[in-house]
Amino acid sequence: MKQGLGSKCNGETVMRDGLEAFTVTRLRPTVLLTEKRGWVFMFKGSCLCGGVTIHVEGEFEHAPEACHCTQCRKQSGHFLSAVNVHRSKLTVTGDEHVTWYQSSDNVRRGFCSQCGATLFWKPEIDGYEWTAVAMGLFDGPTGTRIAKHTFVGDKGDYYDINDGAPQSDAF
Ligand SMILES: [Zn+2]
Ligand SMILES: [Zn+2]
Numbered sequence: 001m002k003q004g005l006g007s008k009c010n011g012e013t014v015m016r017d018g019l020e021a022f023t024v025t026r027l028r029p030t031v032l033l034t035e036k037r038g039w040v041f042m043f044k045g046s047c048l049c050g051g052v053t054i055h056v057e058g059e060f061e062h063a064p065e066a067c068h069c070t071q072c073r074k075q076s077g078h079f080l081s082a083v084n085v086h087r088s089k090l091t092v093t094g095d096e097h098v099t100w101y102q103s104s105d106n107v108r109r110g111f112c113s114q115c116g117a118t119l120f121w122k123p124e125i126d127g128y129e130w131t132a133v134a135m136g137l138f139d140g141p142t143g144t145r146i147a148k149h150t151f152v153g154d155k156g157d158y159y160d161i162n163d164g165a166p167q168s169d170a171f
Helices: 002-006 070-076
Strands: 013-016 020-024 030-034 037-045 053-057 065-067 080-086 090-093 100-105 107-112 118-123 128-134 148-150
Touching: 030 065, 070 080, 070 100, 070 118, 100 118
Parallel strands: 065 148
Antiparallel strands: 013 020, 020 030, 030 037, 037 053, 053 090, 065 080, 080 128, 100 107, 107 118, 118 128
C-alpha cells in the first residue's frame, strides 16, 4: 500500500501515535495512514514550543484571511492571518497547553500557555462548526494565499497592505 505513494516520497517518515506519515512533495500536505479512513492528506503544524500540535485533514476548504482589527493586533502582536477549518477536520494534541481567552461574547482565542503562540480564533455560536487556525502554526508550504484583509481601518500605521488581496473595513 505504501509502495505507490512512496515512490514520490521525499524520504521523510514520521511515526506518531501509531500513525505512519510521510510527505509526498513539498507542495502537498503530509499523507497519513489512519486506522479508520486509510490514506488521507493532512496539514500539520505546531506552536513554537511544540507542546500543541495540529493536524488538518484534507485540502483547505477556505483561503486564509488577515484580520487587522485591534483585538487581533493586540493578541497576535501584529495582525492575525488564519484559515477557517471545519472542526471535524481539525485534530489538536496537547490540549492541556491550550489556554482560552474570552475576547468577546461569542469568541474565545486559544494560545499556548507554555510559549504564548497564537493558535485559534473560535466562535462559540450554536451550529457554527469552524475554527480559525493561525497560519503561522503550519509547517512547510501551505499552497494557499491570503484572500482578504479585514478591518483594515484598524490596522497599524507602521505597515502597508499591498499584496493585491481585497481589503474591507469590516468582515
Ligand atoms: Zn507552545
Ligand atoms: Zn480581528
